[in-house]
Amino acid sequence: MSDYTDTLNRILARSLNTAVPIRTASSMSSDPAVTIGIATVKIVTEEQIQALAFGPLNGRPTLILRINPIGRDVTDLAPFATFLDQVARRAIAAEGELRVWVPHAETIEALDILGHRYWRNQNAPTAIQRMGVICRNIAHEATFPGQQVVADARALLQEHAVTGLAPVEEGHLGAMLAWFDPTVRDPLSEARDRIRLPASGILVNTPDQPMDDRVDRLRKDLKSATGRRRTRLISEIEDILRWGILREWNLVVEARRAFLTLGLSVTGLDQLASDSKERMASALQNGHFPARRPDMLAQWLGQMETGVEKAEFAALEADPIVREEARRVGAVVQGVVTAVRQRRPRFKPCTIEVDSVQGTIRLRSDDKVRIAGSRVTGIVRAFQPLAGGGTRISVEIKDGVRQVGLLSVGARFDILKEPYGFVNYRAMKHVRDRQPWAFFGTAAPALAPGPSRGISAIRVAAGVRRP
The missing domain is CATH 2.40.30.170 (Efflux pump adaptor protein, beta barrel domain)
Structure with missing residues (x-):
């Protein structure tokens, strides 16, 4: 969308006091049978998750409130591990069909770090290792353009609608949602009020609500506390974490509802959904294997390029508004x-x-x-x-x-x-088997010295070029 069109849409949204759709077709297919939501709250300085909310989006979530998130004891994550394993089994039975709603990209990053920490941790229980693998699978799938598994609520709303806010203000999911709520009479003022409190998977830490600092002090006091005082400190920590994680959970539930209310068409996404199903089915059954060899990295790059082409083509074919922009x-x-x-x-x-x-x-x-x-x-x-x-x-x-x-x-x-949409796996397999120095060698091969023929490389190339 051009800057001029974007500005006009924002003026219209502010005059109407409501969000304005800028697409007629969705970039995300309809939710499959296996659809869940996940929200996280992390410790900013430690990159450790201290609260989790997960479950179906049409009911109350299961909460995990971690009193000591930086400790080695991970038994408190067992309910989440069990839940993810059950979801993975259902998704495998559905041939890889899965949808994970998260409030924003920060949640995906938190899951990736959680997975990286435990997927090969030999000191962790088997269930926790499996949880790490699934977390990494979800985060990895989110990197593919056009993927249909991870629904980033904030990104989807930004992609399909505009509000009367400035673009930088739309980075706050709560502020955006004020423009989708018909009960809010003055969404601009309401959004500006909401921006005061962060909505990025961390505890609020403002002068009037220093929750993050408060939890930090409570945990320090807990180390030497006993008896009733210890119970009271734990209860206060849990209350703060519960408030913070439920706020994140409500954001993803409300954002999903707002996105579905747009009533966008979901045609033209069959190929993208099929690609995601195939990748997830393989990952959930076989595990996560990062691309480190040159041939595997080349395949990954090819899949990324293919995803971009397919996603752009699906949007162009299904959405007249996107086609109009492309015609220009x-x-x-x-x-x-x-x-x-x-x-x-x-x-x-x-x-x-x-x-x-x-x-x-x-x-x-x-x-x-x-x-x-x-x-x-x-x-x-x-x-x-x-x-x-x-x-x-x-x-x-x-x-x-x-x-x-x-x-x-x-x-x-x-x-x-039409999108090219082709990754030459056979060629990459041939590269792996041949192990050419250009891909796998640490140094260029040494050439035997000999007298110069006095012919330039350009003349050699011209001589072998097909007419």
């Missing part, structure tokens, strides 16, 4: 069919000429394209400038030659570039 920069081409060359109706070969008045076109010869909202695909074969301005594009139709309505003179549509 030439990523999507709108045109009218001016000629159809087809020897036999409804059969190949078939080539169409599409005239477009767009000033910017980012398509290139031999690009694979698709007509938006259809199964008609083709290959761009030629471009020709038009005398009165514009461009004529020649497209050889490969699939969908029976779509007479689209493949007829006068038909108007958008042309999208």
Whole structure:
């Protein structure tokens, strides 16, 4: 979205006192049967989770309030470990179908650190190690563009709607939610009030509510306390942690409700959901294996690039608003069919000429394209400038030659570039087996000395180039 359009939408939201949707299609598919929520509160200086809330989003969560989160005793995490193992079993039975709602990216980071701390910790119980593996699987899946497992509530609302706040203020989930609540008459004032208290997975620590400092002092006093005083200190710590974690839990529940209230279409996400299911099914059954070898890192990079292309294509095909923005920069081409060359109706070969008045076109010869909202695909074969301005594009139709309505003179549509969407696993396996020095060597191979032939590298390359 351009800065100009973004500003206009924010002015509109402020005048209407409500959030304004900027998308008609969702980037996240409908919640599957296995859908859970997780919220965390961490110690800022130690990166240790001191409170957890988890469970189904339509009921009361299970809470874990850790009196000594930096200690070696991890038995207090057993309920969370059991819960995650049960969820993983259900997801495996559903062929990897899983949805984890979190309030913001800080929760994903906290889960990743928790997983990293215990997934290979030989001193931890087996259940806790399994918990670490699942946490790492969830956090790893969240790194893939277009993934359909981890629903970051704050990011989803920012992606699909704008409020009357400045962009930097929308980093506070609670402030954003004031614009989605119809009972709030003045969302601007309410949002500014809410911003005073952080919503990023940590305890509030303001002059009037120094909860983080208070818990720190209580834990220090607890070390030497006994009897009733010890019980009272533990109770006060738990009360503060309970308030903090329930606040985080309520944020994710309210944000999910606000997102669903937008009523966005969920079409066009089948391929992304299938990719996520496949990755999660494998990860939950086989464990987490970080990519460290060069060939595995190359595969991971390829999956990332593929995810970006598929996610962008799904958004373009399903959302007219996104297509309109893409047309302005030439990523999507709108045109009218001016000629159809087809020897036999409804059969190949078939080539169409599409005239477009767009000033910017980012398509290139031999690009694979698709007509938006259809199964008609083709290959761009030629471009020709038009005398009165514009461009004529020649497209050889490969699939969908029976779509007479689209493949007829006068038909108007958008042309999208199809995602490449391919990771060459066979080539990476070959690289692994061959162990070439360029990938696996620590130093370049030594070349035997010999007399120079006096031929430049450019001439050598020209000699072996195919005509």
